Every structure is written in C-alpha cells, then in structure tokens.
Amino acid sequence: MQTIFGRFSQISIAAAALLGASTGLQAQDFPITPSQKATAAEVAQTGIPEADLAPNAPDSYIVRPGDTLWAISRMFLKSPWRWPELWGMNLNDIRNPHLIYPGQQLYLEKSNGKATLRTRRAGSGAEPYNTVHVSPRTRYETLADASIPTLAPQDIEPFLAEPLIVDELTFSQAPRIVATQEGRVLLSRGDRAYARGAYVGDGAGKPLSDAKGEPLDFRVFRNATPLKDPTTQQILGYEAHYVGKVELVRGESTAQSTDKDGQAQTDIVPATIDIVTAKEEMRVGDRLIPEPPRELRSYVPRAPSTQITGQIVSVYGNGIVHAAENQIVVVNRGALDGLERGHVMAIAKDGERLLDKTDSARPNLKLPNERNGLLMVFRTFDTLSYALVLQVTDSVKVGDRFANPD
Incomplete structure (x- = not known):
C-alpha cells in the first residue's frame, strides 16, 4: 500500500x-x-x-x-x-x-x-x-x-554459501579436521571433532584460536577439483566441495607430559569443533575456511559495457554434465576480465565438428555456434565466475561459449 x-x-x-x-x-x-x-x-x-x-x-x-x-x-x-x-x-x-x-x-x-x-x-x-x-x-x-x-532468491541463495574457488596452496594449508571422538569415520550434525591450523612439518598455517577477533565459524570443504580452461587446458583455479559448517569451541594449545621413559615432552592439543550443519558426512582431512562476513547482495541484470567472451568450464554439482534452467555453471572469465555481478551473457551452443560426407574429399566442417539462452553472473573470482542459467532452449554443457547478449 x-x-x-x-x-x-x-x-x-x-x-x-x-x-x-x-x-x-x-x-x-x-x-x-x-x-x-x-x-x-x-x-x-x-x-x-x-x-x-x-x-x-x-x-x-x-x-x-x-x-x-x-x-x-x-x-x-x-x-x-x-x-x-x-x-x-x-x-x-x-x-x-x-x-x-x-x-x-x-x-x-x-x-x-x-x-x-x-x-x-x-x-x-x-x-x-x-x-x-x-x-x-x-x-x-x-x-x-x-x-x-x-530474481527469485531461492535460485541463488543456496550457492552463495556452498561453492568456493581457491588456489591450490591456500587449500592445502587450510585448517583441517584431524581426529574424531571414539574413532568415528564419518561425522554429522551435533558431533564433536578436533582440528588443527598449524603444521609442524613445513611451518605453514597458524593455530586455530578462540581469542577475541579470531573467526569462530567455519565452512568445511573437501577435494579441491581443478577447473581447466576448455580450450587451453590451463588450470584457472580449484573448486572446493562444500560439506557443511562447524563452530570453534576451544582453540589449539599445548600440554606438558612425560613419555614412557620419564622424559618431558610437549603434546599438541588440537582445537575442539562442533558440527552445526552437515550437507554431507564429514571426515578427517576435510578443510576449514573461515565463514566470510554477510554481504548485502543485490543484482542488477545488465549487459557488460565492454565485449566479453568465454566458455563454460563446469556445471556445479557432483557428476552433472549438462545444465538446465536455474542451474549453476562456472565460466572461464572473472573480475580480472571485467566480469561483474549482474552481467547477463548470451549462451551459444558449440557447433558440432564433422566430416562433409557429400564431398569426396571429406573435408572437416565446423557448424555455426547457435544461441542457446542466457546466464547471469552472481559471484566472481579473479579468473572464474559462477553464473545462473536464466533461460535455455537446449541443455548447456562444458565448452559452450558465451558473449554479450546484444
């Protein structure tokens, strides 16, 4: 009113x-x-x-x-x-x-x-x-x-928390789950586990701390999968698989004890974490990334002011090869290429390559790329971005191209 x-x-x-x-x-x-x-x-x-x-x-x-x-x-x-x-x-x-x-x-x-x-x-x-x-x-x-x-909030909201693109070094040095209670192999919501941020071997990382100002909420990821440019095969980044969230209860510390020979030794006491959300069951080795600050997000669908072209790198989800409307794809352009949140791009189906059987020489043919729908970028990284498929006439697959919609 x-x-x-x-x-x-x-x-x-x-x-x-x-x-x-x-x-x-x-x-x-x-x-x-x-x-x-x-x-x-x-x-x-x-x-x-x-x-x-x-x-x-x-x-x-x-x-x-x-x-x-x-x-x-x-x-x-x-x-x-x-x-x-x-x-x-x-x-x-x-x-x-x-x-x-x-x-x-x-x-x-x-x-x-x-x-x-x-x-x-x-x-x-x-x-x-x-x-x-x-x-x-x-x-x-x-x-x-x-x-x-x-746009309809439910189309994007779940993916704002889940996908994460990182470089290999950052992921390999991230805090990780190191132990469970009673030797459990799989963990779910309500379970308690133990984690470490520091590494003795190479000195990388820093101990998890519950001191004031330190992060207490973490997202949990597994299996950083390389994302390659469909044409050059260059690795543009690594997509970490989201499995849930944990809360830090106690930070890492050390304790003094004696070994069996009565010699003094310093024991590492890992941090204590509680699992608050589990999309999948967690296990030892899963990585912890601090929960980012909440952002006030808005989306203004618009065409880019400069010409941007690229290709679809992957379709989000385990084992998914083709994307339909309202599904998420990763594209091989990011903030460094001028791509911004809200940019709408036209999807072009990659034309098939075949032989001209009507010609005795059997030359190679490359059929034209055909327009196949629209996508909208909603999250950008340096060289990669996540986009929502807004509309599509046929399924979208890895390698399909995109360009300005005009």
Whole structure:
C-alpha cells in the first residue's frame, strides 16, 4: 500500500538486500551505475521504440507476490537484460527500481511509435492503487521488505554459501579436521571433532584460536577439483566441495607430559569443533575456511559495457554434465576480465565438428555456434565466475561459449 503524507508520496524503504539478506541489516543503496541512470533518464523522456517491446506485452499488469523484476522485464521487453530501460520507462512514477510492490498496476502506453510504462494511466489524474491519505506522523516499519526482488532468491541463495574457488596452496594449508571422538569415520550434525591450523612439518598455517577477533565459524570443504580452461587446458583455479559448517569451541594449545621413559615432552592439543550443519558426512582431512562476513547482495541484470567472451568450464554439482534452467555453471572469465555481478551473457551452443560426407574429399566442417539462452553472473573470482542459467532452449554443457547478449 502506498501512503501519501500531504503533497508527498512515500514508499517503504528497501531494508533488505534483493537476495541473501536477513532481517536486522540496515538498508543500503543498490548498485545503479551512472550509465544506467543516464539510460533511464533518457528513456523516461522519450520512451523506447515499440519494436523493442515483447510481442505479447500486456497493456496493463498488476504486480503479484512472487514476481521478480527480471520476469516483469521479460514480459514487456524482448531483451530482459535491458532492465535499465524498463526502469526508465517508469522513472517518473517509480523512483527506485528496486521498490516495486505487489498490488501496483503497471500501464503500457504507446504513442508515435514509442512506448512508456507507468503506474497510472495518462491523463487519468488517478492516484496509485490502494492510496490512503493521512496526516503527517512518525512511522515505524520492520526491516523486512515486501518489494519484489530482481530474481527469485531461492535460485541463488543456496550457492552463495556452498561453492568456493581457491588456489591450490591456500587449500592445502587450510585448517583441517584431524581426529574424531571414539574413532568415528564419518561425522554429522551435533558431533564433536578436533582440528588443527598449524603444521609442524613445513611451518605453514597458524593455530586455530578462540581469542577475541579470531573467526569462530567455519565452512568445511573437501577435494579441491581443478577447473581447466576448455580450450587451453590451463588450470584457472580449484573448486572446493562444500560439506557443511562447524563452530570453534576451544582453540589449539599445548600440554606438558612425560613419555614412557620419564622424559618431558610437549603434546599438541588440537582445537575442539562442533558440527552445526552437515550437507554431507564429514571426515578427517576435510578443510576449514573461515565463514566470510554477510554481504548485502543485490543484482542488477545488465549487459557488460565492454565485449566479453568465454566458455563454460563446469556445471556445479557432483557428476552433472549438462545444465538446465536455474542451474549453476562456472565460466572461464572473472573480475580480472571485467566480469561483474549482474552481467547477463548470451549462451551459444558449440557447433558440432564433422566430416562433409557429400564431398569426396571429406573435408572437416565446423557448424555455426547457435544461441542457446542466457546466464547471469552472481559471484566472481579473479579468473572464474559462477553464473545462473536464466533461460535455455537446449541443455548447456562444458565448452559452450558465451558473449554479450546484444
């Protein structure tokens, strides 16, 4: 519901991130770039060509619970990554593109070959849907926000905590589980185990400590799998397999004792950890990575401002070869290549290589790459990134290429 205070209208503030936020975090500005603002301002004045509208764009639409800005953009525009233009089409009525609420009605207006999108009909003088006039007063609101997100949270949230790309040295020197109670081989939620961060042999790593300021929460990973460029076969990084989370109860220490010959000796007392979450059963040798700080995440689907091309390196998940819609893939471009969170890329199915059997010389043929869908980058590392497959016409596989969507 929109509430009008005197002459000014106010919509509830965005108090949570579009994805991955939790109640209790303060509202933050969402990442709208200067170029997106300029595009929006221009389109707000002129509209967009009717030819750029989706073939079945409705004349009006009431925003419903469960809608996303991406879905609404697909409804009105042929190219949903042109999200800034959808924002520009309703810039006068919706000041913040992240604040569109269930119950609001959107009207598509067409004039002189141009189209604009507004929350009220032109010339109607009508106030927005479900408006109430009240006197100025102080208003308190919970941080939980009812505005629709850019993408469905459940499509990405599980993968923000799970995948991790590391270099081989970092993973090999990470703290690890060294022992279990009663010699158990497998560990699950509620079990207690023991871990170490230091190594006597090469001096790498540092002891796990429960001192103030030291991390107490850790994610647990196993089997750092090399991720290779499909063309060059160069190892770009290592993907660690997520198995759960643990909490540090006591840090590492040492104790003095005597051996069987009565000689004094120093014993290593490993840190004590409790398993709080187990996606899979843990075991001795699994590695501990400190839980990163919670981020207020938002996603602004958009095309990159520069040309970026690359290939799909892997499909996330054990033994998965092909990816479908809403699955996660790793691509061989990252922050160092200019790839950013929110970049939308077009997927191209790698054309098959075969012999021309109609030619007696049997020359080799390479069929053209065919466009196969869209993906959106949601997490970047230096040379690799995770991306969500937004839409696809055929399954996506390792080696398939991607490029700017325009």
